Structures are given as structure tokens and as C-alpha cells.
Amino acid sequence: MARNLQFEIFRYNPQDPASVPHMQKYVLDETENMTLFIALNRLREEQDPSLQFDFCCRAAICGACAMVINGRPNLACKTKTKELPDEITLLPLPVFKLVGDLSVDTGVWFRQMYDKVESWVHTSKAFDPAALEERMDNAVAEQVYELERCIECGCCVSACGTARLRPDFLGAASLNRIARFVVDPRDQRSDKDYYQIIGNDEGIFGCMGLLACEDVCPKGLPLQNQLGFLRRRMGITALKRLFK
Amino acid sequence: MQTYFSDLLVIGAGLSGERIAVEAAGAGFGVNVLSIVPARRSHSSAAQGGMQAALGNCAMGKGDCPDVHFADTVKGSDWGADQEVARMFVDNAPIEMRQLAFWGVPWNRVVPGKSTFFKGGEKFEKIEEEDKEGLITARAFGGTAKWRTCYTSDGTGHAVMCTLDNRCAQLGINVFDKKEAIALIHDGANCLGAVVRCLKTGVLEAYVARATAICTGGFGRIYKATTNAVICDGGGHAIAMDTGLVPLGNPEAIQFHPTGIVPTDILVTEGCRGDGGTLLDVNKERFMQIYEPEKAELASRDVVSRRMTEHMRAGKGVKSAYGEHLWLDIRHLGDKHISTKLREVDEICQNFLGVDPRVDLIPVRPTQHYTMSGIRTNKDGAAYGLKGLFSAGEAACWDMHGFNRLGGNSLAETVVAGGIIGKKIAEFLQGHEVNFPTKTIRDALLKQQSRIDALIAGKNGRENVYRVREAMQDALMDGCFVFRNGKDLEKCVNVLQEVMERAKAVGLQSSGIGANPELSAALKIQGQVKLALCIAKAALERKESRGSHTREDYPERNDRDWLKRTLAYWPEGARLPRLEYEDPTPYYELPPGERGYGGGKIITADAEKIAKLTIKPGAKPAEAAKAKTAN
Ligand SMILES: Cc1cc2nc3c(=O)[nH]c(=O)nc-3n(C[C@H](O)[C@H](O)[C@H](O)COP(=O)(O)OP(=O)(O)OC[C@H]3O[C@@H](n4cnc5c(N)ncnc54)[C@H](O)[C@@H]3O)c2cc1C
Ligand code: SF4
Ligand code: SF4
Ligand code: FES
Numbered sequence: 113m114a115r116n117l118q119f120e121i122f123r124y125n126p127q128d129p130a131s132v133p134h135m136q137k138y139v140l141d142e143t144e145n146m147t148l149f150i151a152l153n154r155l156r157e158e159q160d161p162s163l164q165f166d167f168c169c170r171a172a173i174c175g176a177c178a179m180v181i182n183g184r185p186n187l188a189c190k191t192k193t194k195e196l197p198d199e200i201t202l203l204p205l206p207v208f209k210l211v212g213d214l215s216v217d218t219g220v221w222f223r224q225m226y227d228k229v230e231s232w233v234h235t236s237k238a239f240d241p242a243a244l245e246e247r248m249d250n251a252v253a254e255q256v257y258e259l260e261r262c263i264e265c266g267c268c269v270s271a272c273g274t275a276r277l278r279p280d281f282l283g284a285a286s287l288n289r290i291a292r293f294v295v296d297p298r299d300q301r302s303d304k305d306y307y308q309i310i311g312n313d314e315g316i317f318g319c320m321g322l323l324a325c326e327d328v329c330p331k332g333l334p335l336q337n338q339l340g341f342l343r344r345r346m347g348i349t350a351l352k353r354l355f356k
Numbered sequence: 357m358q359t360y361f362s363d364l365l366v367i368g369a370g371l372s373g374e375r376i377a378v379e380a381a382g383a384g385f386g387v388n389v390l391s392i393v394p395a396r397r398s399h400s401s402a403a404q405g406g407m408q409a410a411l412g413n414c415a416m417g418k419g420d421c422p423d424v425h426f427a428d429t430v431k432g433s434d435w436g437a438d439q440e441v442a443r444m445f446v447d448n449a450p451i452e453m454r455q456l457a458f459w460g461v462p463w464n465r466v467v468p469g470k471s472t473f474f475k476g477g478e479k480f481e482k483i484e485e486e487d488k489e490g491l492i493t494a495r496a497f498g499g500t501a502k503w504r505t506c507y508t509s510d511g512t513g514h515a516v517m518c519t520l521d522n523r524c525a526q527l528g529i530n531v532f533d534k535k536e537a538i539a540l541i542h543d544g545a546n547c548l549g550a551v552v553r554c555l556k557t558g559v560l561e562a563y564v565a566r567a568t569a570i571c572t573g574g575f576g577r578i579y580k581a582t583t584n585a586v587i588c589d590g591g592g593h594a595i596a597m598d599t600g601l602v603p604l605g606n607p608e609a610i611q612f613h614p615t616g617i618v619p620t621d622i623l624v625t626e627g628c629r630g631d632g633g634t635l636l637d638v639n640k641e642r643f644m645q646i647y648e649p650e651k652a653e654l655a656s657r658d659v660v661s662r663r664m665t666e667h668m669r670a671g672k673g674v675k676s677a678y679g680e681h682l683w684l685d686i687r688h689l690g691d692k693h694i695s696t697k698l699r700e701v702d703e704i705c706q707n708f709l710g711v712d713p714r715v716d717l718i719p720v721r722p723t724q725h726y727t728m729s730g731i732r733t734n735k736d737g738a739a740y741g742l743k744g745l746f747s748a749g750e751a752a753c754w755d756m757h758g759f760n761r762l763g764g765n766s767l768a769e770t771v772v773a774g775g776i777i778g779k780k781i782a783e784f785l786q787g788h789e790v791n792f793p794t795k796t797i798r799d800a801l802l803k804q805q806s807r808i809d810a811l812i813a814g815k816n817g818r819e820n821v822y823r824v825r826e827a828m829q830d831a832l833m834d835g836c837f838v839f840r841n842g843k844d845l846e847k848c849v850n851v852l853q854e855v856m857e858r859a860k861a862v863g864l865q866s867s868g869i870g871a872n873p874e875l876s877a878a879l880k881i882q883g884q885v886k887l888a889l890c891i892a893k894a895a896l897e898r899k900e901s902r903g904s905h906t907r908e909d910y911p912e913r914n915d916r917d918w919l920k921r922t923l924a925y926w927p928e929g930a931r932l933p934r935l936e937y938e939d940p941t942p943y944y945e946l947p948p949g950e951r952g953y954g955g956g957k958i959i960t961a962d963a964e965k966i967a968k969l970t971i972k973p974g975a976k977p978a979e980a981a982k983a984k985t986a987n
Contacts, residue, residue, distance in 0.1 A: 125869060125870050126870070127557055127558055127869055127870025127871070128867065128869045128870055143619075143677040143678075144676065144677060145618075145619055145708070145709050145710065145719075146619075147620065147708060149620065150619060150620070156822075156873065156874075157822040160866070161821075161822070161864070161865045161866045161873070161874035162866035162867060162872060162873070162874060163873070164871060164872075164873055166393070167586050168393050168397045168399075168585045168586060168587055169397070169399070169401075169402050169585045170585070170586060170620055170622070171402065171620070171622045171704070171708070172707060172708075173401065173402050173514065174393070174396075174397040174401060174402065174585065175396075175397060176393055176394075176397050190707045190708060192708070192710050194710055195710075211534070211555075211556050211871055212870055212871055215871070217534070217556060218394060219393075219394035219533035219534060220533075222394060222396075223394075223525065223531070226521075226522065226525040227525060230526075231522050231525060232459075232460065232522040232523060232525060232526040233459065233460040233522075237458075239454075239455055239458045241451045241454070241455070243454075244454070244491065245453075245454040245457045245458070245491060245492055246457070246458070247465070247489065247490030247491060248457075248462075248463075248465050248490050249465065249490060250464060250465040250466070250467045250490070250493075253462040253463060253464060253465050253508070254462070254464070254509065256462035257462045257508050257509050257511065257515060260462065260511075260514075260515055260518055261511060261514070263396075263514075264394065264396055264397075296460065296462075298458075298460060299460075
């Protein structure tokens, strides 16, 4: 116990003309059950009040605290210092716009994604407050929920080679989002409609299938299956169009 | 400085805020929504259990109806609730759940046939009906007579939050994240919007609107130990109180949960104790049976929290780098039970403690969990004191929870209240005209800018904001936590008044440039200490024990003198809040009686007065008014 942890943390405040990107060293004594949530807050409150990073739930459910921890995107709140070596390097997620230090802007990226994939149930029906709810098979409901578990942390996007090269690439989280609506019987969009959104290089055909996304997803979402599922479905849709 | 205009400004993008936004936008009004974090990261998404609505679809929910839900809610509140509001809530909850289903929430559904479930460690069997197949199902929750809690697996809050945020995107509602409201703009009579600090650039902006709704959630973070997200820090309450016009309802009503894990106070479910887990002290000995021979670990949330605290005060706590705690022991439940029935607890232990609950003990302590207190509104969600200001969700004291909130009733409140209040706001906007004097807006902005400049320059002093915050949190933990008594509360008020002087002298250590986090903390510290003082002072004055408010020196619930709601105002320049009181409810559908758990003596209210205010169960407000005149 009682290690001295050495932190190497990326520092840059884009709002401050005097600031230049650099790595800064901090030292902190480790306490029992320490997580990066505790460590970073102690650094800010005891050593450097200007340090920027994001936490919200601190319980691995909101997705706010993703950063690159010793080379790998992960949630900082559920990372125990015990599992890390004495030297800990922290970098902000790539791909997303930097707000400062370890904090990035995921909100704008994801909101643009909702608009692109039209992330809502498309239906021509109207809600009738006097009627019973429409019935749904429980297994289907659970399947929809399994795909909706994404916390929009951005880990998959920043681990993705294609997303780093092409700013317009939808990314695994977005393709997973489409899959969520494809399996939802309430959504009346057809495969052709989905093809309009993802049947191109920005979507399913831009993916190189190396699966860095699934490896880093802290929620363990089956991104590989979804990509395969959509690729097959969109491939068939493409063929149908060709021979129409 | 940039100014944004909309019909409605919603501060807070949790479930309550977004539900209001959807309602108002659906009625054709322009809406801007602000949030510190992307909407889906709001605390609402952390709720796993579920939300209550009397649908009565599942076998164990058979015969459920809004009347039963109403009785549970009012009893749970220890008769602190506004019964007119509780009635609106229970009647609308089923419709709201169906609407959420229509918008895309993947609720778990009834699967017909035989299945088993556990209760008090025993196995039971139930049979779901064929004709209910595919309808929304429900699970059991503490304090409810029926299985009434609708859920999606173990991620209800998350699923509902996604659906509502999708709906906002569909309606083209602007949801701005990394924007923090730091003051309201008002002319003394009308609310005109808010001064907002952009948390990407640090720049101040004005969001003006004909109506403003504060939906900023609870303020658990003013306590050191809380299950709440780090953004639940009372910013919304502070800006309302700062006007001097808007009161806080029942600030002393704060709920504590027995099993937050140490160090980070993440919640582990009540199910651990329900399934047979035990609490141990520093000597690894059980103690709950000493205090509560009958129920032991299975006593209600507030009772267990009290006993744990008593035991630690008696020197039986475990010392740690993060303060004292006790142990939760579920080792004897065995691998199979832990990895299936308590999967979530298992994951929390592994993820955050590196502890295997099959072989290790879990460090736990009572923790702040929910704020029944909030911005006092009427039944339409309109805040007292300022026209055009509304509030909903955990931020508000709409007051269906009184002095104790039932599990599953909060998440349901966010959407039900959001729907009702959203409609009321739309009606309000229809007929409401207001002037936006540019001088008022400019003055409000300049006032905030000069606060910021003073903090950066250290003009008021060089107190460290984090030390001041700690002092406030310690004072609340010492004097105003699970147990309260006159002596400690008095001390708490005194200490907090000293802390307030230090809060006024805060100056930044860092430059304050850009999205500087130290500045965010510094801007809200005075407001937080005000909230703390409201809690302590109101608790000191309330000389009885009701729901979560426990006075060791006044153990009985005193309906004779204290069947009333506290209103706490903070006049400009005051050193303490001004406390006023009002009746908790316009009429009684359910006259005050036993809560049914937690025990305690009751000093009864004047029977004649209660009889006069009592109406027929289930009677609607119109009939209630008639009943009153007939009396
Ligand atoms: C661990 C846990 C589990 C829970 N489980 C359940 C459950 O199973 N069932 C149940 O019924 N209840 C549960 N609750 C309670 C319930 O989750 C909350 O009461 C409810 O979600 C609050 O919703 P809200 O819309 O009022 O606010 P929140 O969801 O907290 O949203 C607040 C919003 O306000 C924003 N905000 C805050 N301050 C500002 C500011 N100054 N400027 C701009 N924006 C601001 C935030 O960014 C956020 O968007 C649980 C609570 C906890 C802590
Ligand atoms: S598999 Fe596709 S989406 Fe996933 S990281 Fe690779 S390129 Fe990106
Ligand atoms: S898919 Fe996984 S990694 Fe990607 S944003 Fe969602 S939760 Fe994060
Ligand atoms: S802070 Fe919410 S996931 Fe880490």
C-alpha cells in the first residue's frame, strides 16, 4: 500500500492565449479503494484548481468521464488506481473537440448524430391517451433495451481508425443506434429508408471491421454483431436496388 | 454579449425538464433547454429501479388502481404531502407510462404463465394471465401495497431519458449542454430568463424568455456523503433563492439511504438486506437486532440509517481514510444468489472497490439520497413569488412526497409533473405578455461579470473554495444528518454562519480563464451555504419527528402543532432565512393516521379541523370544493 502515484496529464486551455499543449506531472499518495475519480478530484482540490475533466454519475452509468488511460479509452470513474502501474498517463479522447485538458465536447457530436440517423421512432400513428398501451413481446423489448444501453461515452468513436480519418464517419455508436430502431417493431422505417442513411462510406461501408470499437466499449455492447447484422441487411438492400 | 430568446427557457435537461420542453414545443412554442452535461448524462439516467404507475397488469399488481397508489403515497409522506397534487399524480401516471411506450421506451412486458419470486428469503409462485400478455409489467418496491413499479431491466432511468431526449431531437428543440445558469433575470415581479455561463468558453450569455422553468434536480452534493451525481449541487435552487422572492419548501426534508458504499457513496440496493444480508460493526458483529429486535436489518430506510448512525456514535464504526463506516455482509448468500439476483451489487463491488462480495465485506454508511425539499410551487408548477417562473422534478417542492419519498415515485413524478406543468406553462404563454427592458438584462449580466472579476482578482479575500465547501459539508454531516437535536442544530447553524463569512471571502487560486472549474465552484458556494442554512434552521425550528426528519429530543410526530409546510425565504443581505408556514394540503382525502412503518408516537391534530377538511376518497377537486362549502 501507500504507493506514490505519478500522473502525466495532458494540459491545454484553448481559451487562454498563453496556454500551449503539454504534459504535466503530478504526484499523489494512493489511498485504499482509490479510483481515478477520487485521484483527479484530489489533484484539483489540493494541487491544481485549474485542472479540467468531466465526471457526473461517478458510477459508470452516465458516460461523462471517458479519457485515454495509459493508452486506452476507458471510463475514469470505474478505473481503480490499484489496477494501474505507478505511472499513469491521461489524455483526452481524440476525434471530439477539446474543451480543455481532459474534457472534450461529446454533446455536440452525439446531437448531430441523432439528427443524422433520425434517432426516434418513426410512426404514422397518433397517441390515444384513453387506450391501453400497444402490446409488445417482452423478448423484443429486452432486445431493444440491450441495444439502447449505450452511454455515449465516445470510447468506441475515439478508438476507431475510420472515425479518426473521416470526420463524417458515423461510427459504431451510431450504427448501433440504427440497429436499435431496426429491431423495434414500433419504428415503421423500411430497410430502404435505413439504406439512405448508412448505405455508404460514411456509414456501414466505411467500417474496416477491425473492431477496436467493441474492444473498448465499457458497456460491453455487441458492436461487432450489430455491424455484421447491418452490413448483411444493407448488402441485401443494395443488391435489391441493383436488380430493381 | 450574446442574447438568446425563446418563449420558454428550461433550465435542466433531466426527465422533468425535457418532458416540459416536449409539451410546450408540442403546443407550438419555442423552447431553449440548458444543461451542465449532455442531457442523457443527467442524474435521471442513473435511476435503475423503475417508476410507479397503477396499471395493474401483472399478477401481483392485480386490483391496483390510482386510489391504492394514492394511499401509499400519502402514508409514505407521513401526511406532509399536498393531497390534491398526489391525486393528480396517481391519476395521470398510467397515461404517462403509456405515452412513454408510444414514444419508444422498451418497458418490460407481461409474459403469461407460471414463475417464481422471492420474498423475505422464501420462494413463492405466481401465474401471469394470458389476456395481459405484452402489456407493461411491474416489479415490487418498498412501501407499496401492490407491484406497481414499471421498469426496463435494470436501466429504467437511462431508457426513459434516451426516449425523451430523442423526442426533443425529433421536435427540433434546442438542448444546449455545457451551459450553466448562474442567476435569474427578473424585474421584481416577472421572471425574464437567466444569465448563463458557457462551460466550453467561460463566456456569459443571456437567455431571455417569457417563461422559465427550473428543473435542475436535487442538491445532495452539499452533503459530503451522497448517492447523487456531482452536478446535483443546488445551483438551480440557489438562483431562485437569490431573488429573495422565491421560497424553498420544507428544506428540512432530506432522505438518507443506509447503504452507500465507501468511499464514493454509490448506492447498493436495499435488496441486499431484503435477501438476508446483515450489517456488521468494527468487531464484525451484528448490531441491528439490539436496536430493532423484531425487524433488525429489514426495518425501513430511515430507521436503519438512524440505528447505523447511533452505533457509529457509540464508537463501533470502522475508521478509514474516508471517515467511519460499517460493513454489509452478503457472503452467506452464496455465489449463485449473488451472481444472479444481486448482479448489479456484484458489479459495483468489483468495479469500484475491487471487492468480491462472496468473500469480502462491503464498506457502507448512511448517505444523503433524495431532496424532498425544493423550490415551492403551486399545483400548476408555478413558483411562489415570481410570475413566469416554474419548477418541476426533484428541484421542486410540488409536494407529493411530503417528508418521505417512496422508491419509484420520483422518476414517475418527473414525467407526470413535467406533462402537467408543461401544459400549464403552454396555457400561461398563450396569454402572457412581458417587456424585456434591455437595461434589466444588461444589469443582470454586468452584476455576474463583476462577481467573476472580483473572484479572479481576489477582491473579497483569498479563501479556498474547496476548503469552504468541505467546512459546509462537515457542518451538515455533524449537525443535520440522519439524527437531529436542538443542541447540535444550534451549533450547526452557528458554524454555517461562520462558513458563510468565509464563502463571501472566496478568491480563485487559478486564472479563471475559459471553462475554469474552480470558478464554477466559487460562483455557487454562497448559494450552497444558504441552502445548508435553510436546512439547519428549518430543522431546528421543527420540533417533532416526521418522515425523514428525526429529532432525538422530539421523537413524536406532532400533528397538533406541526402539520404544516415550512417556507424558507432569503431576503437580500440577510444572515439567516426567514421561515413561514402554510397548511400542507388544501383538503384531506386521507386524514392523518399511522404511516404503517417506522413506529413512533403521534400527537393528534384537532379532530374537528381535520374533519372539516376531509372529503370523500377519490373525490375530484371540484367536488372537494363543494364538500367544503357543504360543511
Ligand atoms: C442512485 C439513485 C437511484 C435512483 N433510483 C430511482 C428509482 O429507481 N426510481 C425513482 O423513482 N427514483 C430514483 N431516484 C431518484 C430520481 O432518479 C431523481 O429524483 C430524478 O431522476 C430527478 O430528475 P430531474 O429531472 O428532477 O433532475 P435530473 O435528472 O437530476 O436533471 C437535472 C438537470 O439539470 C441540469 N442542471 C443542474 N443545474 C443546472 C444549472 N445551474 N444550469 C443549467 N442546468 C443545470 C443538469 O445538467 C441536468 O440536466 C434515484 C436517485 C439516485 C441518486
Ligand atoms: S470495426 Fe468499424 S466502427 Fe469499429 S472501430 Fe473498426 S472501423 Fe470503426
Ligand atoms: S457504444 Fe459503447 S463505447 Fe460506444 S459510445 Fe456507446 S457505450 Fe461508449
Ligand atoms: S462519471 Fe458517469 S460514467 Fe464515469
